[in-house]
Amino acid sequence: MSQNMFSQEELNKFQAIILAGGRGTRLSPLTDTTPKPLLRIKGRPIIDYLVDQLRLCNLRDITIVVK
Numbered sequence: 001m002s003q004n005m006f007s008q009e010e011l012n013k014f015q016a017i018i019l020a021g022g023r024g025t026r027l028s029p030l031t032d033t034t035p036k037p038l039l040r041i042k043g044r045p046i047i048d049y050l051v052d053q054l055r056l057c058n059l060r061d062i063t064i065v066v067k
Contacts, residue, residue, distance in 0.1 A: 011058045015061040015063060020047060020066050035066075037050075047064070
C-alpha cells in the first residue's frame with residue numbers, strides 16, 4: 001500500500017496554505033525585530049520546516065499568507 005492516502009494525481013489538486021501573518025507577541029522579545037516564521041531553530045527558519053513537511057507529503061502548491 002502507498003505511504004500516502006491520496007494518489008499523486010489527487011495530491012496535485014490540493015493547495016496548502018500557511019498562515020504567517022501574526023505578530024508573534026508571545027515570543028517577544030525574539031519577535032521584536034524578526035517575524036515568527038523567520039525565527040531560527042537549529043539554524044533554519046521555522047517556515048522551512050513547515051514547507052519541508054508539506055513537500056514530504058508531495059504537496060507542491062504552497063501559498064504563504066502574510067500580513
